[in-house]
Amino acid sequence: GENVEQHPSTLSVQEGDSAVIKCTYSDSASNYFPWYKQELGKGPQLIIDIRSNVGEKKDQRIAVTLNKTAKHFSLHITETQPEDSAVYFCAAPSEGGADGLTFGKGTHLIIQP
Amino acid sequence: NAGVTQTPKFRVLKTGQSMTLLCAQDMNHEYMYWYRQDPGMGLRLIHYSVGEGTTAKGEVPDGYNVSRLKKQNFLLGLESAAPSQTSVYFCASSPLTGGPHETQYFGPGTRLLVL
Numbered sequence: 001g002e003n004v005e006q007h008p009s010t011l012s013v014q015e016g017d018s019a020v021i022k023c024t025y026s027d028s029a030s031n032y033f034p035w036y037k038q039e040l041g042k043g044p045q046l047i048i049d050i051r052s053n054v055g056e057k058k059d060q061r062i063a064v065t066l067n068k069t070a071k072h073f074s075l076h077i078t079e080t081q082p083e084d085s086a087v088y089f090c091a092a093p094s095e096g097g098a099d100g101l102t103f104g105k106g107t108h109l110i111i112q113p
Numbered sequence: 114n115a116g117v118t119q120t121p122k123f124r125v126l127k128t129g130q131s132m133t134l135l136c137a138q139d140m141n142h143e144y145m146y147w148y149r150q151d152p153g154m155g156l157r158l159i160h161y162s163v164g165e166g167t168t169a170k171g172e173v174p175d176g177y178n179v180s181r182l183k184k185q186n187f188l189l190g191l192e193s194a195a196p197s198q199t200s201v202y203f204c205a206s207s208p209l210t211g212g213p214h215e216t217q218y219f220g221p222g223t224r225l226l227v228l
Binding site: 001034041043045046089094101104105106 | 146148154155157158161172203205216217220221222
């Protein structure tokens, strides 16, 4: 099936600095790459996604870039704020016709004041 | 709209007991999913449904059964609970347009402890 690798597992940055989380995937046919944010005690929530027909997408302080040749995509958060502290998951469509998403193992982002 | 709700929020079971987790959504979504989340493992798909009356296996289906008798409800059953099923269970739904390649809306989760 699809294999999604996510790095780093923990990322600590100073408030105001930028944070970058990277994911790689194995299925070259994948065409949809969402990012979810999970706050403590809550379910994941979609924050941004990208489809394979574009290389970059931005929404205010967050952006996602996609490199289909290298099969990797990244989440960029600029001007980090305390409320950005959470666990972030990348995902890609499950392989083999299964309807669902395969998630990375998550990145715990810590914003230091 | 309540979105996706899950019942119960927390449950403790003894090995061998059975239980059913209920997921309900009021967004008229066709697709529904059950995931489990374990420390350091991310979310893994257990079963999913592409419409009322349909179910399919995901990545880790063993030990679980599901039913989708009504479009708004998706039930996850554990017939004989095992300690390895201790986890946080999340339900999600997504609209027909785009299916899984569309925003999945998650519930708040059910924390299950099997002793």
